[in-house]
Amino acid sequence: MDRLDFQTIEKKWQEVWKNKNLYRSKKDKKFYCLEMFPYPSGKIHMGHVRNYTIGDVVARFKYLNGYNVLHPMGWDAFGLPAENAARQNNLNPVDWTKQNIAEMKRQLKKLGLSIDWELEVSTCDKEYYKHQQELFIDFYNKGLVSRKENYVNWDPVENTVLANEQVINGRGWRSNAVVERKKLSQWFFNITKFSEDLLTGLDKLNHWPDKVKLMQKNWIGKSIGCEIDFEIEDNSNKIKIFTTRPDTIFGATFIAISVDHPLALEFQDNKEFNKFKNSCLKMGTTEEALANAEKIGFKTGLNVFHPFVSKKKIPIYIANFVLMDYGTGAIFGCPAHDQRDLDFAKKYNLNIIQVVSENQKKIDYKKTNEAFIDDGVLINSDFLDGLSVSDAKNKIIKEIEKKKIGQKKISYRLKDWGISRQRYWGCPIPMIYLEDGTIKPVEKSELPIELPKDVDFNSSGNPLASHPTWKKTTQKKTGKPAIRETDTLDTFVDSSWYFMRFCSPRLKEEPFNIEKLNYWMPVDQYIGGIEHAILHLLYSRFFMKAVKVNNTKINDDEPFKGLFTQGMVCHETYKNTKGDWLSPDQIEKNSKGEIVTKNSSEKVRVGPSEAMSKSKKNTVDPESMIKIYGADAVRWFMLSDSPPEKDIQWSNQGVSASHKFLQKIWNLNIEIINRKEGKLSTKAEKELVDNFNLYVMKITNLINDFHFNVVVAQVYEIHRLINEALKKPISNECFKNILIKFMKILIPFTPHLASECLQKIGERKIDEWPVVDKKSIQEVKIKVAIQINGKTKGVIEVKKDLPEKDLIKESQHDKKISKNLLNKEIIRIIYVKNRIINYLVK
């Protein structure tokens, strides 16, 4: 039998597709299919292969179904790794990045993706970031940009800001110095102006996974609570606190304010306070670090008066767990009903008053360390006694408003988006600082503000800031001397609008052409990793809304109509006896079936399958797999076995099996083309056609629902169906017609093989998806389960939609069923059309 020569075939068809704009149709219906663009780290990895294979199935399927498809690709090219490489290998980030892009593009092309490379963009090109600078200025002019202080991780030895991933156990990754929290003045996008829009906008996103919407909802964190002013003893100031549990006010036993609260400034000369403040600065900046840190406080000696209990005084603490950027930076502590407050109260021996109880149970807080946070009935609370938590909330808010000491308040957990980075390899922020202290945007005509190429990575800190001349400039309008902003933009900014740029990627004057943007946007299907569920997707949603504020002609305010989040690619991990990681090509099976190292036959410990990562050496190089098995087989395996939203385990056996199956498809084609016709039977033919039609319908639905692994299983079944039918008296014409449809189904999955087969059969129409013959499907017999008392006792094959009476009759013809029903009294018969019939008997 003819071997499938995938190397020649794949090369041939990639050439054909390159020379034709295959994926654009003249139809009106548009479809924008986008996969998250990659960071050009050097080589493509299996995660990319999976992401782009899934995307290619969608894009090609939509094209076959008559859509005008936009399927572009670009590079998320700014970021830390390029700077790290620059430091290590003395390479310029530009050169390193461009090399990586060229290499990865070459590799990606081998997958045979239906990407329109004419539209390629790279965020590190000035043709791209010029427009990003324009957008920044537009946002600035619309009041969507502000400047505030924010904490960063500061490495005191390297004099540089560290990313969270560069802080390991509270120390700098290179210097090993203890990292401090330092306040810097930085640029922010005022994303909180859109808190409510970002929240309500989620309701419209019907084609997003619920879990992602829920994560975003929790991230935005809308809560309804109230603000209350507390009068301070012997002090004319008041403290405004925010709480979501005003119902527990009678259980308040302390006030806690943030270290950054204005009132805390009064203690800046206090030695004890400064000691406390310094220990707060060692906590780290991540939310996880703050949540796990021991709750500590500084007793100010000041007291406030309880607003509803006359003469009751409550102490004020400055505490590390109260954050200035949430609520008002001050809270009242009710230890009985909040875990943090309870931990704090126990540490500092503060009073604990239970004000909510379940079934009138009294809790002894001397014995338990667990706060009671569930619903219950109010106690020890004066006029709130006997009310439920929610009724008490409403009543106390009314009282507070009546007394004019506060009001109902909606608060969001969402913070403004800090976009300043003290790094070289990013988009320069187009702002200048004049000598008189004013800060102005650069004139748009001066854009792009380009990165200098001659930078020194050996000195500490931001290379842009230490560049001898770059930051020196003049204000264009006045000619006054000025200093450039040396911070660059967070790389999340780059990726927050690239999908808009793809609509008109070569436009020089503007970031995008409105007509083209309105035609293509929103992205109909966006595909990428679940790790981007919150930040990237939320920032992109903000951008779309912000861009619309600036240009009201834009139709959409949500960028991604459909979202699909794919799982990771995993592989077994291996370690030698010393505990060093081993890569899959360093190991082999010996004659006894044990796993050993290739050269020294040392025993290998096989670990669990984990996400492929360089550090664990459990990676497999896609390019070498393509070389051995072919791109189609690699694509096919990526879609087999696991559902796309779940993790997949890479296995060489799996990809090898895929390769074998594609060979079988090839053989099937040859067999049908060369088949000699014998006797004919219309009955056999009809059965084949009807069954095949059913598969076409199932597969069409499965693709729409992203169940590609089930499609693969159905394709195996089709193969078996046709293979068995070959022994039956069926005409060659019938086989050819079925084969043509079968190969068209395979185009999105294994495009090279399918195209080659279609050409061999002589089919010219390769831009259509097979039409389902609905009548034919109705005539396929189905299997119905017969149960007795809920247990399946038999299965009978009947016509579809058989009515209850007939089904009962049919089922009693079955020997086993009639035997089981003998001498039994039938109490009830449950009939579910096309599914089951259940006899309840005594």
Add this chain to the structure above:
RNA sequence: GCCCUCGUGGUGAAAUUGGUAGACACAAAGGACUUAAAAUCCUUGCCCUUUUGGGAGUGCCAGUUCGAGUCUGGCCGAGGGCACCA
């Protein structure tokens, strides 16, 4: 710590969304073909029973239902995110 998700054979999984649990594969064992190997094809897969047949069974415990992998409550375990990795 907080938020989210997921637990089905030796393995990856499927199950028309409350209706035949294990489709389709991988691995294993046995067999066919072959001088032999590779390739290919076939069979098997929990427990009891020689067979016919019967029973258990979807992380664990309880509940709703004629019927639960699917719904409800509690428990246990694994993974993702936590604002400067992208």
